[in-house]
Every structure is written in C-alpha cells, then in structure tokens.
Amino acid sequence: FGNEEQKKKYLPPLAKGEKICAACYTEPQAGSDVAGIKTRADKDGDEYVINGTKMFITNGTIADYYIVLARTDPNPPKRHHGMSVFIVEKDMPGVQANKLKNKLGIRASDTAEVVFKNVRVPKENLIGQEGQGFYQTMMFFNVTRIPVAFQAVGLAQGAFELAYHYARNREVFERKLADFQVTQEKLAKMRTELEAARLLAYQAAFFQDKMGMPDPGLTAMAKYYTARVAQFIVHEALQIHGGYGFMGEQAISRFYRDARILEIYEGTREIELEVIGRSLLGKIPSRLGTVRKHPLM
C-alpha cells in the first residue's frame, strides 16, 4: 500500500539485509481483536502524533523501522473504521522498545513491547489512505500466513528427520527402535501428515502466484492445518526420543517448544477457523464460498 517514494526509500535496505523492520499491530488489550486497538495518531499540521503501546512485537528491539497501526479517528462509525498505518523510524523521539524475555520457544527471535510517546511522524509516512488501516492489515495477514504455513512445514520436516534417524539408531530390547511396528506406524503417520501439509501450503502459495493476491480462506486453511500437523509431529518426534527428548538434551525439545507459536501468531488457531468458516459462508471473499449443490438434493 506504500507509494513509490516510500518503496524506494524503505524497501531496498530491507531487501539487502542492511535494515530491519517490525510490524506493530498487537496491543496489551487487543490481539485477535485488531479493531480493539487504542494507539492514537492525531493529526497536527503536517504531522501525526502517535501515542500507545504495542505488545509482542517481533524484531521490536532491533528494528530500524516500525509499521504501526493506529487510530486516526477516535469516534468512527464502526470499530474497524478510522485506523491508519504509519512508518515510524526508531530514532524518532518518543520511541522505546523493551525486550521481553523467557519465551517458551523461538528464542532466537527478538520480541518486545514497543511504546510510542508523543512520537511526531511526518504526514509523508502515512501508508496508503487514511482510515484504511484495518483493511490493509487484514490483507497483510492474508499474505503473511503463507510463509508461516511454510515455517510450520519446515519445522515439521526437521522434527520428522530427527525422529527418523533417532529411531533407526536407538537400540531398545536388543533391536533398533525403528524395527518395531508401533514405531513404523508413528513414522508413517508423521510422514503422511507432513506431505499433506506441504501440499496445502503449496496450494495457498500457488493460488496467490496465479491470481496476484491470496485467497483468505485457503491461506487460513494452510496455516491452520500446517500448524496442527507441526504440533502432531513434534509431539510424536519427542515421544520417539523418550526421556532424552524431554530433558532438553536433544534438538527435538527445541522443535517442540518452537512449534507452539505457529498456532498463536499471525492469527491464532481459533481465528484461522473463524476465517475459514466465514469464507465458507461467503462472508469473506474466497473460493471456499462456492459450494456446489449436490445433484441428489
């Protein structure tokens, strides 16, 4: 939704890996309910003044720019109206990021609370049209759910590989663990689910490539299912590792912890189901909304 000037200024350094960006939507009281945000951006001459607190922001303490969703109309006719998106630079006075520690998983990823206190942003940093922020944000999540689905597939594949080789090497009852039928059944189910998850993620990505924009229902389905499969696979993979998996001495325990975020960020499992359900009923534009009437009806 950015204009050419914004794209030229901000995108090349990101693509080159010279700068880091963070996306600030969630607030302490508003996660799934994006329309519940309270951060304000009040117009003052040629500037907007931003005040508010954003929560759980990935790259929060290491970002050079923040994409910030804020209310530009404090009394909109509908609660999802009157929001806008801004580019805020880390050096602008009033920006403060506080690192959040002791996460269950994805500990290599930075997560922070980001506070904006009277941050003055030039009007040129408004992205797209004022008041369209909610719709822009929903579109953003439709796109980003596809890479998260592939994150789930990759994580599940890694866990499967660890479990497979562990089962082929570990000896129990004077035989290899993989020689027992129960283990083979576990590995077979894991591998089958993994391949099904991969195909659904490909389908969502293929649709986006083909149509030039994602299908929200299909994208939510891909993220929902791949994240479910990742939970199943890390669970079984840790089981195959026995006590060594639980004690954290094996890489699998990290996969187990990392998998949990897949059902929380970029839309929780429940929100994905809601998007799929609303798509089926035609309330969200999606190919899922076209269900043929069975000839026997």
Ligand SMILES: Cc1cc2nc3c(=O)[nH]c(=O)nc-3n(C[C@H](O)[C@H](O)[C@H](O)COP(=O)(O)OP(=O)(O)OC[C@H]3O[C@@H](n4cnc5c(N)ncnc54)[C@H](O)[C@@H]3O)c2cc1C
């Ligand atoms: C490590 C990490 C990184 C993150 N990175 C970012 C980031 O970079 N930028 C950003 O803006 N946010 C980020 N988030 C925030 C993330 O998107 C939110 O945590 C998520 O959207 C859920 O919001 P919440 O935590 O407030 O939970 P809530 O919305 O309070 O939900 C709590 C529970 O209620 C369920 N629930 C909510 N509404 C309904 C409903 N209508 N029906 C049924 N169940 C419902 C939820 O599914 C969930 O299970 C990150 C979070 C984490 C943990």
